[in-house]
Structures are given as C-alpha cells and as structure tokens.
Amino acid sequence: MAETQNIIQMKGIAKTFPGVVALEDVDFSLRKGEIHALMGENGAGKSTLIKVLTGVEHPEKGSIELDSKLVQVRSPQHSQELGISTVYQEINLCTNISVAENILLGHEPHRFGSIHWKKMNEQAGQAIKRLGIDIDVTKPLRNYSVAIQQMVAITRALQILSAKVLILDEPTSSLDIHETNLLFDVMRKLKHEGIGIIFITHFLDQVYQVADRITVLRNGKLVGTFETASLPRVELVAKMLGRSLNELDAMARAKYEGKKEQDKKRLVEAQGLGLTKSLDPVDLELNEGEVVGVAGLLGSGRTEMAGLIFGIEAPDNGSLKVHGEKVNRFSPRESLKRGIALCPEDRKAEGVVGDLTIRENIILALQARYGWFKFISPPKQSEIAQKFIQLLGIVTPSPDQLVKNLSGGNQQKVILARWLATSPQVLILDEPTRGIDVGAKAEIQKLVLDLAEEGMSILFISSELEEVMRVSQRVVVLRDRKKVAEYSGDVDDQTIIYCMAGNL
Amino acid sequence: MNKTPLLKRIRESWLFWPLVAWVIILLLNVIFQPEFFKIGIIDDPVYGKHLYGNLVDVFNNGAPLILVSIGMTLVIATGGIDLSVGAVIAISAAMGAVLINPALGNKLISNEILTRNATNTPLPLIILATLAAGVVCGLWNGFLVSRARIQPMVATLILMVGGRGIAQLITNGQIMTIYYTPYFWFGNGYILGLPVSIYIVVAVLILSWILVRKTSIGLFIESVGINAKSSYFSGIDEKNVKLLVYAFCGLCAAIAGLILSSYVHSADGNNNGLDYELDAILAVVMGGTLMSGGRFSLLSSAIGAVVIWTFTLTMYTFGVPANALLAGRAVLVLIVILLYSDQTRQFLTRLTDSKETHRYLNKLMIWKGSRHGTSN
Numbered sequence: 001m002a003e004t005q006n007i008i009q010m011k012g013i014a015k016t017f018p019g020v021v022a023l024e025d026v027d028f029s030l031r032k033g034e035i036h037a038l039m040g041e042n043g044a045g046k047s048t049l050i051k052v053l054t055g056v057e058h059p060e061k062g063s064i065e066l067d068s069k070l071v072q073v074r075s076p077q078h079s080q081e082l083g084i085s086t087v088y089q090e091i092n093l094c095t096n097i098s099v100a101e102n103i104l105l106g107h108e109p110h111r112f113g114s115i116h117w118k119k120m121n122e123q124a125g126q127a128i129k130r131l132g133i134d135i136d137v138t139k140p141l142r143n144y145s146v147a148i149q150q151m152v153a154i155t156r157a158l159q160i161l162s163a164k165v166l167i168l169d170e171p172t173s174s175l176d177i178h179e180t181n182l183l184f185d186v187m188r189k190l191k192h193e194g195i196g197i198i199f200i201t202h203f204l205d206q207v208y209q210v211a212d213r214i215t216v217l218r219n220g221k222l223v224g225t226f227e228t229a230s231l232p233r234v235e236l237v238a239k240m241l242g243r244s245l246n247e248l249d250a251m252a253r254a255k256y257e258g259k260k261e262q263d264k265k266r267l268v269e270a271q272g273l274g275l276t277k278s279l280d281p282v283d284l285e286l287n288e289g290e291v292v293g294v295a296g297l298l299g300s301g302r303t304e305m306a307g308l309i310f311g312i313e314a315p316d317n318g319s320l321k322v323h324g325e326k327v328n329r330f331s332p333r334e335s336l337k338r339g340i341a342l343c344p345e346d347r348k349a350e351g352v353v354g355d356l357t358i359r360e361n362i363i364l365a366l367q368a369r370y371g372w373f374k375f376i377s378p379p380k381q382s383e384i385a386q387k388f389i390q391l392l393g394i395v396t397p398s399p400d401q402l403v404k405n406l407s408g409g410n411q412q413k414v415i416l417a418r419w420l421a422t423s424p425q426v427l428i429l430d431e432p433t434r435g436i437d438v439g440a441k442a443e444i445q446k447l448v449l450d451l452a453e454e455g456m457s458i459l460f461i462s463s464e465l466e467e468v469m470r471v472s473q474r475v476v477v478l479r480d481r482k483k484v485a486e487y488s489g490d491v492d493d494q495t496i497i498y499c500m501a502g503n504l
Numbered sequence: 505m506n507k508t509p510l511l512k513r514i515r516e517s518w519l520f521w522p523l524v525a526w527v528i529i530l531l532l533n534v535i536f537q538p539e540f541f542k543i544g545i546i547d548d549p550v551y552g553k554h555l556y557g558n559l560v561d562v563f564n565n566g567a568p569l570i571l572v573s574i575g576m577t578l579v580i581a582t583g584g585i586d587l588s589v590g591a592v593i594a595i596s597a598a599m600g601a602v603l604i605n606p607a608l609g610n611k612l613i614s615n616e617i618l619t620r621n622a623t624n625t626p627l628p629l630i631i632l633a634t635l636a637a638g639v640v641c642g643l644w645n646g647f648l649v650s651r652a653r654i655q656p657m658v659a660t661l662i663l664m665v666g667g668r669g670i671a672q673l674i675t676n677g678q679i680m681t682i683y684y685t686p687y688f689w690f691g692n693g694y695i696l697g698l699p700v701s702i703y704i705v706v707a708v709l710i711l712s713w714i715l716v717r718k719t720s721i722g723l724f725i726e727s728v729g730i731n732a733k734s735s736y737f738s739g740i741d742e743k744n745v746k747l748l749v750y751a752f753c754g755l756c757a758a759i760a761g762l763i764l765s766s767y768v769h770s771a772d773g774n775n776n777g778l779d780y781e782l783d784a785i786l787a788v789v790m791g792g793t794l795m796s797g798g799r800f801s802l803l804s805s806a807i808g809a810v811v812i813w814t815f816t817l818t819m820y821t822f823g824v825p826a827n828a829l830l831a832g833r834a835v836l837v838l839i840v841i842l843l844y845s846d847q848t849r850q851f852l853t854r855l856t857d858s859k860e861t862h863r864y865l866n867k868l869m870i871w872k873g874s875r876h877g878t879s880n
C-alpha cells in the first residue's frame with residue numbers, strides 16, 4: 001500500500017502518567033476507507049492512544065500526521081475540526097429532543113432569525129439516509145433503540161464535523177446481534193465512501209466480521225499491525241496475552257496436586273445459571289479444597305458469572321445450590337451468611353471504602369455478618385486487623401491509616417483480609433492481581449494455594465492466563481458470555497487459548 | 505503514643521471549628537454587650553426557683569434544633585438529606601394537641617370543655633403517640649429512599665410540602681391551643697434549676713451516641729455514606745441502614761415537636777418548626793459532616809445548633825428587629841461557608857502554623873518597610 005493512502009500516521013508515540021508508562025514508542029496508521037480494529041486487554045494503552053489522537057492527552061514524544069501533514073492535536077474540539085470524530089460507548093446525545101435537532105444541534109439552518117424547521121428536518125433526514133436508515137427525524141430520540149441512537153451519533157459526527165476519521169469506542173457493547181449487524185452495514189458503507197474507521201471492541205467475532213486490519217497493543221507497547229485475513233484468531237489472542245505459541249508449548253507448569261477426587265465435598269453447584277443479556281446459562285461446580293480458574297477475555301462474562309454466584313444480581317435462569325441447598329434469595333448479605341465471599345474486580349468502586357481506616361475496612365464484612373448489635377469492640381477490631389496485616393504483609397504504619405492512602409496492591413490485600421476475616425468456605429477472586437506489582441502478585445497466588453490446601457474452595461478469575469494455569473486444578477473457559485469448555489488435570493495453555501479465541 | 509503536635513490535634517478535632525464559631529460570637533458579646541452573660545435566679549410561682557438568662561435560653565430555645573440536628577446528622581452521614589423535619593415537627597405537635605384536647609371523645613363540645621385544664625388521654629399515651637407519628641413519617645421517608653430508590657432530596661420534599669397539610673388535617677385547620685398544664689412541663693419546666701429540655705437533649709445525645717458508637721450502626725452509616733456500593737458488596741444491609749436513619753430523624757423531629765408545642769402552648773400546622781430543616785442542615789454542616797456523607801460527629805452538630813441559637817439571641821439582645829434577623833443570619837451562613845471552604849481553611853492553617861506565620865509576618869514587614877522607603 002502506498003504511504004499517501006494513510007489518513008493518519010502516528011509515529012513513536014510515548015506517554016507516561018505518574019508511575020505508569022501508558023504508551024511507549026507506538027506506531028499506528030489508518031488508511032483511507034479502512035476499518036481498523038484496535039485490540040488489547042485492559043491497560044494495554046488503547047484508550048490512551050485514542051486520547052492522544054483526539055487531543056485529550058498530549059504525547060511526550062512522537063508525531064501525528066494527518067493527510068501527510070504534521071499536526072498537533074491541541075484539544076478534543078481541535079481534533080473535530082481536523083476531521084477526527086469519536087462516538088463513545090455512552091452516547092452523548094439529548095434523548096428528549098428530536099432526531100433532527102440532535103443531528104444538527106448548533107448548526108441549525110436559519111430563516112428570518114429563527115430556525116428553519118422544514119429545512120432542518122429535510123437536511124437531517126437526508127443525512128441519516130446516507131447510512132441507509134429511514135426513520136422519522138422529527139420524533140424524539142428516545143423513541144428509538146440504542147442502535148439507532150448510535151447511528152444518530154455517527155450521523156452527527158459525519159454531517160456536522162465532516163469527519164474523515166471515525167473512532168468507535170466499544171460501540172457494540174449494548175447492542176444485540178441484529179443491531180450489531182445494522183451497525184456493521186453502516187460501517188461498511190462509510191468505508192466505501194473513503195472514511196477511515198478505528199474500531200475498539202472486546203468481541204473477537206466482531207473484529208473478524210468487519211475489520212480489515214488489526215493493531216494489537218500490550219502494556220503500552222505496540223505488538224504489531226496485521227491484516228485480519230492473515231492473522232488466525234489463536235495468534236491474535238496469544239499476542240494480546242503476550243506469548244508466542246512456541247513459547248506456550250515449551251512452558252513448564254508447576255504441577256499442583258490437590259486432594260483426591262472422592263474426598264471432595266461439593267460446596268457450590270450451578271445448573272444452567274444465567275441472566276438475560278449478561279450471561280448465557282452456565283453449569284459449574286466448586287468443590288472443597290479446589291481452585292477453579294476462569295479464563296476468558298474481558299467481556300466474556302466472567303465477572304457476570306462471579307456476580308451471579310455471589311448474588312449481586314439475581315439470575316433469571318437455572319438454579320444455584322450451596323451446600324446442597326437451593327438458593328432462593330440472592331444478595332451479598334445472604335451469600336455472606338452462606339460462607340461465600342467475593343473480591344470484586346473494580347477495587348475502587350466496589351471494594352474499598354476509602355475514607356474508612358484499614359481496621360474498619362478489614363472488619364466490615366465480619367461486622368456485617370454479626371449484624372447491628374453484636375459490635376466488635378475497637379480493641380478487638382485492632383486485633384483482627386493486626387492479624388491480617390501481618391498475615392498478608394500489608395505495608396502500613398498503622399491499622400488506623402485511611403485505606404485510600406494505600407497503594408493498589410495493599411488495598412487489594414485489605415479487601416482480601418476483609419473476606420478472609422469472615423472465614424468463608426467459598427472465595428471468589430475477580431482479578432485479584434490486577435494493577436499490582438509482581439511481588440505482591442506472587443504473594444497472592446501463593447496465598448490462594450495455601451487457602452485451598454486448608455479446604456477453601458476458590459474461583460479464580462484473571463486476565464492473565466499464566467496465573468490462572470498456575471493456581472488452578474480445573475479451568476473453565478468463557479467466551480462471548482458463554483461457557484465454552486472446562487478442562488481438568490493436564491491441559492496446556494495453547495488448548496485454552498484456542499478455546500478462548502473460538503472458531504478456528 | 506500519639507506524636508502529632510497538640511495544636512494540630514486540636515485543630516483537627518471535630519469540635520474545633522464549631523467551637524471557634526461559638527467563641528467568636530461569645531467574644532462579640534463580651535465586647536459589645538456583657539449583659540448577655542447575666543444569669544440570675546428567679547422564683548417562679550409555677551415552676552419554682554430556676555436559673556434565667558440568655559445563656560440558659562440558648563439551650564432552652566435551641567433544644568428542638570439540637571434534637572433535629574442530631575437526627576439530620578445521621579441522615580446526612582448516609583449521603584442523604586431530610587427536608588421534612590420541619591413538617592414532621594408540625595405533625596407531631598398537632599398529634600399531641602389533638603390527643604390532649606378534652607373534647608376528644610366528648611359528645612358535648614362547649615368552650616368550657618375546650619379550655620379545661622384536663623385531658624381524657626393519659627399523658628404517657630400522648631407522648632408515645634406523638635413520637636410514633638414522627639417515626640411513621642421517618643419510615644415513610646426511609647421507605648421512599650431505600651426501597652423506592654428516590655433521591656433523598658426529592659423523597660423528603662414530598663413530606664416537607666405535604667406534611668404541613670397533614671398537620672392541619674389533624675387539627676382540623678385550626679391553631680389548636682393547649683390548656684393542659686402537665687404538658688407544658690417539657691418546654692417550660694425545670695429540674696434542679698435547669699430547663700427540662702436541656703435534660704432531654706442530653707439524654708437523646710447520650711442514647712444516640714450509644715446507638716451509633718456502641719453498636720455497629722455508626723460504622724455502617726459511615727460506610728454506606730462513603731461508598732454505598734462497596735458496603736452492599738460487603739454484605740451490609742444498606743437499605744435498612746437508610747430506613748433506620750430516616751426513622752430516627754423522624755423520632756428526633758417528633759421530640760422537638762413535643763417540646764416546641766409544649767413551649768408555645770399550641771399546635772400550629774403552618775408555623776411549628778418552620779425552616780427547621782434548613783437550620784438543621786446548617787448546624788450539621790457547621791459540625792463538619794460532609795454533605796456527601798461519611799464521617800460524622802453528633803456532638804459537633806449539636807454545637808453547630810447551639811451556635812445558631814447563640815447568634816439568634818445575640819442579635820435579639822443587640823436590638824436587631826425580628827424582620828431584619830434573616831439578613832443577619834445570612835451573614836452567619838456566609839461566614840460559615842467561607843470558614844468551611846478548603847481555600848480559607850488552608851489559609852487559616854498556614855496562619856496557625858508558626859513557621860508560616862513568621863514568613864507571613866516577615867513579608868508584611870518587608871512590604872511595610874518598602875513602602876516607608878518609597879514615601880521617604
């Protein structure tokens with residue numbers, strides 16, 4: 001392909017945030033009339049790259065060329081003036097005004113000093129027809145589905161801002177299959193009109209459906225840009241996770257021998273457990289003294305599965321048995337009583353209570369289990385907190401420090417301590433090692449194995465396959481909100497990666 | 505064990521800022537009208553020997569507000585707000601007045617019966633029903649907030665507007681005068697020379713302190729106020745915590761209503777507890793509890809309420825007419841808001857820091873010096 005066909009050419013982009021290298025020497029190019037998928041797990045640097053391109057962040061190094069001209073994107077407005085438009089996951093439109101008004105907001109045609117409504121509706125109608133959609137533009141936007149609303153956002157981007165580049169950030173996450181296909185039709189149409197589209201998604205199937213090329217980022221570095229047709233799914237997943245297939249084959253795993261099958265007591269049994277639009281029915285068993293790993297990319301339904309077992313949301317499908325008894329009331333509180341614990345994925349929003357002390361955070365779940373009147377006295381609280389601070393090696397001058405002042409890894413340990421203090425029989429860990437340093441990761445992995453040795457049943461969810469393989473006796477694989485396989489005993493990483501990637 | 509310097513520890517104490525505000529107002533009185541502090545003993549024909557004076561009045565008149573502020577503190581700590589406390593005061597006052605009314609259950613209604621110093625309902629039952637009315641109102645608010653998931657401000661607005669209507673329905677649209685003297689004791693009586701209302705306040709303060717600090721409820725309230733989602737994930741019964749604080753706030757308002765109606769010998773649906781919600785919120789803010797919820801201190805909210813009443817009575821003794829009082833209060837609110845803004849606090853913190861003060865003074869000297877230089 002000739003260089004001149006590139007609309008965007010980013011070279012050697014680097015960006016650091018305090019303590020984190022978000023992007024390091026990343027190249028990215030977008031051709032005219034191309035759908036280019038940007039892939040990578042959380043923290044890979046996708047959003048930072050987009051932010052650099054749209055002027056939200058300013059790169060420390062590197063250059064951006066637009067139509068072969070060197071540009072400096074100063075602000076989001078400036079990027080729109082340059083012809084780069086972004087449609088975000090949450091649609092930034094006003095649902096209570098008409099479709100036409102949404103499309104032409106701020107650019108309404110005027111006549112005699114007031115808005116020329118007829119002309120405006122005509123203009124808007126034509127604009128949206130360009131995408132092959134025929135709707136009544138005078139109706140309020142809220143009358144239409146999320147998919148149509150997304151189309152309206154795209155129309156606005158193309159119409160008003162005369163975009164040459166369209167960035168779609170997770171556009172399909174709230175769409176069903178039919179709506180997704182509608183969106184893809186529009187994307188293909190725009191592609192033929194010569195617009196360059198950057199497509200960010202977690203769904204592999206969709207990437208292979210529409211994307212021409214794929215750029216993979218990992219830990220802020222460029223892994224490479226590939227033609228979709230010549231990159232098998234398995235390789236894509238391997239690249240996203242960061243290991244070559246040969247390496248995987250050669251990798252030696254530490255064998256983990258658990259108790260014999262027959263001594264195991266079944267603690268949790270899920271049959272066809274599912275929730276519409278969140279998780280397809282799943283069968284799962286958790287036994288005493290066993291670590292079950294969950295492998296799956298982001299958005300594969302792993303967090304949803306954990307949430308259903310812990311009772312954050314009530315399933316509308318299937319049944320859940322804990323200690324052989326059917327669960328009828330789903331709530332974290334009920335789960336706590338049944339001896340199930342969950343360390344949530346989003347540590348900040350769902351885990352720590354930042355303005356409480358470490359001591360209070362640690363005893364919180366235990367106290368919740370005891371209820372209102374069986375109060376754990378402050379000296380007793382300190383004793384419990386001190387015990388776990390030592391056990392888990394939480395680095396802090398005092399248990400009376402506020403949790404928000406701790407580092408990520410230590411916060412994670414505090415959450416872990418909170419649940420261990422309730423001595424659960426089933427412990428669900430959702431991304432327990434995300435965003436923490438290598439040393440702390442190893443400590444948490446070791447702790448998981450020790451806890452299982454003592455008879456606890458652990459469901460271990462992680463984006464890092466290596467760590468899932470290291471700690472688990474059985475591995476459950478999820479893809480696109482479905483359970484696709486379960487392996488026990490000897491299985492190699494490659495098989496699992498194949499399975500995570502789906503259709504070969 | 506604690507190595508933080510004393511000055512810093514005092515400054516970071518919950519009670520520091522409300523006390524500073526109180527001391528400032530008292531100082532103004534010391535300078536401009538020392539007679540404010542005059543306390544005497546009076547021999548009342550009905551209530552016997554007791555203390556009188558402005559300082560006694562601050563606590564006596566301020567008691568209802570202190571009570572409401574205690575309830576409001578817990579509501580605000582969960583991240584909520586209760587705008588209906590004023591209306592709940594009116595409802596419970598109306599409840600008390602109606603039950604006392606000797607015409608109740610009396611077929612023959614005459615002016616002689618209406619103004620009789622007697623009641624057909626036993627006093628404990630009257631008190632119980634009055635308080636129950638407040639609790640029911642609080643439960644209603646709590647239900648709307650915790651179960652129906654309506655925003656606290658909107659949910660309590662319903663009762664704020666509707667409550668005074670309910671109060672008037674109860675009293676049949678009339679201002680109901682109370683003639684039953686035993687009932688007056690709550691707002692006018694004295695024990696050991698001090699107003700009964702002060703004892704009530706102290707009792708409620710101690711009981712609520714026990715309720716929140718000797719059980720896990722206080723911790724749960726703070727946890728829910730800081731991060732409701734994390735609290736829910738940790739198994740805290742977040743809904744019932746909210747229900748409880750609104751019910752408790754209703755109870756506090758009802759006690760306030762009891763004292764108020766007893767004090768003024770009447771129940772007036774339109775005017776009992778008017779604007780109490782706003783004063784209570786101001787008191788809580790002065791006490792240092794964040795409007796977004798989280799950590800709280802009951803005692804500092806109570807002091808906040810005392811500050812408001814000290815200010816009000818100071819204005820009265822200054823001779824500020826009642827119709828100009830609101831403007832005076834606006835000044836107080838402004839000062840409080842300024843004192844509590846981060847900007848001002850940082851500035852004041854720097855001032856109290858001795859090193860910084862030196863630097864500041866030096867700057868001032870240099871500035872003065874240079875000015876001298878140019879003028880000479």
